[in-house]
Amino acid sequence: MSSTFWTNTIWFFLLFVTSIITNVIIFHKTNNKKFCIAFLFSIIGLSFVFEAILVLGLNAYSYYPKLFRDSYLDIIFGNYFSQISISSTSLLLATFDLSYVWYGIFAIIYFIIDIIFVKLGIYEHFWYKSIYTIFGFILFSFLARKWYIIAKKSTNYFINYLSLYFCVASFSTFSIFLGQRLLGIQLLRSNIFFTDINRNNTSSGFIYQFIVLNYLIILYKSRLNWIVKTLALSCLYIAQYFAYRAGYIFIHKGLFFTVTSLDLLGCYCLIAVFNYLLSE
Structure with missing residues (x-):
């Protein structure tokens, strides 16, 4: 096993494991599992758009999970781990209808993860700042919640x-x-x-x-x-x-x-x- 697995890859895998645990909790508690499964991918799809703007268009940051020799493919997979985690947490907040205090708590958790990943050298900021993660997560999760509420009941085409x-x-x-x-x-x-x-x-x-x-x-x-x-x-x-x-x-x-x-x-x-x- 490559030495980079223990220095880089494992942290992204651990992030993915937390995503799996989050979704197990969601699907265990929700009464509408089919809709939640599909809507999770809807949120992930939206997060990809924002991530593409930040990474491709604005060159905000980069990931280094060290899964592939192709550096750009490596960045893409780092992005996947990150966005699946954020989307899963956003779905948790929406399905459990948690108070806005929890939005702040999870935003701070992702803020800390952001700082740790930068310190570990597995994630690099160019012009992006860790503090932006707090505001970005809250806004994204709030949007996901409103979207979830509307999509769950809406017949709007x-x-x-x-x-x-x-x-x-x-x-x-x-x-x-x-x-x-x-x-x-x-x-x-x-x-x-x-x-x-x-x-x-x-x-x-x-x-x-x-x-x-x-x-x-x-x-x-x-x-x-x-x-x-x-x-x-x-x-x-x-x-x-x-x-x-x-x-x-x-x-x-x-x-x-x-x-x-x-x-x-x-x-x-x-x-x-x-x-x-x-x-x-």
Whole structure:
């Protein structure tokens, strides 16, 4: 086992363990487990957006869990551990309807964790300050609570749509897009936003995911018959093929249909599953 496991990785794993414990408590106590499972991923999806702005756009901080030799992939996984923890705690506050005193208590806990991680050298600030964590956590958790209350009872199309989008976006990132990246069978290429290739690929991934998921969600929720839906889905295959031929998407030779099917059909199935869970 690498020496960096005991100096870096273990702290992120411990953070993840606390997330698991938090969710076990939530799902043990809640009466609506299906909705909570789906809504957890909705919160995680929203946290990814904020994290992308801070890490990609504003270069606020960086993580060093030392899981991968690829430094940027390592940062992404550090981000996952962090955001899963914060999202799980936010869901705990919302589902248990805890008083605002608890928001302050957990904000201070994350503030202390932030300081400890910086001292350990497994997390680095550039312009970001630990004190920002207190305000950021309280604001994010307050937003998650309001969203939870509305989404739990609302029949509003827009609220339900947002919940479904962020839910599928986060889960597909873990299961499909990240899996393809780790296996090296699909990679988005662009030189539009940043000089750094990893930042370009990640930002392109967000845009690609935004377009594809919205297209698929609208298609799923539409009342079109299955023939029209199949034709509409085929258009995405064609669009992805043109992007592949133009060099914007790298797909391992001979795997275009397999990878694209996993991508598009996989996301479509996730939409169906999470739409069911959120409606419970």
